[in-house]
Amino acid sequence: AQSVAQPEDQVNVAEGNPLTVKCTYSVSGNPYLFWYVQYPNRGLQFLLKYITGDNLVKGSYGFEAEFNKSQTSFHLKKPSALVSDSALYFCAVRDIAGASKIIFGSGTRLSIRP
Amino acid sequence: DSGVTQTPKHLITATGQRVTLRCSPRSGDLSVYWYQQSLDQGLQFLIHYYNGEERAKGNILERFSAQQFPDLHSELNLSSLELGDSALYFCASSVGPSEKLFFGSGTQLSVL
Numbered sequence: 001a002q003s004v005a006q007p008e009d010q011v012n013v014a015e016g017n018p019l020t021v022k023c024t025y026s027v028s029g030n031p032y033l034f035w036y037v038q039y040p041n042r043g044l045q046f047l048l049k050y051i052t053g054d055n056l057v058k059g060s061y062g063f064e065a066e067f068n069k070s071q072t073s074f075h076l077k078k079p080s081a082l083v084s085d086s087a088l089y090f091c092a093v094r095d096i097a098g099a100s101k102i103i104f105g106s107g108t109r110l111s112i113r114p
Numbered sequence: 115d116s117g118v119t120q121t122p123k124h125l126i127t128a129t130g131q132r133v134t135l136r137c138s139p140r141s142g143d144l145s146v147y148w149y150q151q152s153l154d155q156g157l158q159f160l161i162h163y164y165n166g167e168e169r170a171k172g173n174i175l176e177r178f179s180a181q182q183f184p185d186l187h188s189e190l191n192l193s194s195l196e197l198g199d200s201a202l203y204f205c206a207s208s209v210g211p212s213e214k215l216f217f218g219s220g221t222q223l224s225v226l
Contacts, residue, residue, distance in 0.1 A: 032212050043217030051212050101170035106156040
């Protein structure tokens with residue numbers, strides 16, 4: 001069965017510093033991996049995805065994520081955090097070989113202090 | 115605006131009642147996913163439909179059912195409601211399985 005874990009409930013970063021939000025996954029085959037962001041009282045918005053190819057994926061709002069197959073990780077990163085990046089971030093995975101369900105992690109609340 | 119429409123935005127009802135949540139996917143999207151978001155359980159996958167057919171099921175309770183109609187809109191039916199069913203229910207649509215999901219703004223269900 002596929003699963004995804006976000007080990008940190010909250011990440012606190014000073015504005016201008018780099019940020020990392022961690023995600024690890026488990027699938028029986030190869031994964032499709034996604035990051036989404038949720039602002040208060042809103043639905044989730046797509047940030048980026050990894051399907052195949054280059055392990056470093058670039059997405060919206062200056063975010064990027066690195067796929068590491070040996071560590072089964074897909075950490076979200078940004079070189080310089082903005083206060084406006086403060087939100088709830090979700091990692092998601094779909095097993096290419098399995099059923100078509102897309103499973104989300106528990107979410108990480110990112111707080112950027114001025 | 116994601117292009118996914120969910121109605122109603124808010125629903126307040128009593129235990130034991132039945133409600134129907136509606137989702138209209140983006141134009142051209144054949145896949146519809148339903149998720150339940152609660153504070154203690156995060157975002158839980160309920161069910162996935164593709165072009166009218168059920169494709170995957172998550173930990174969806176037997177009291178819950180869903181369907182996707184020929185015009186591709188979907189409905190999630192929740193019956194014999196319990197206090198614990200209070201949550202934000204999201205619908206999302208996509209073109210295909212490797213494509214990103216577009217989420218609606220959700221239906222906030224409160225069971226009193």
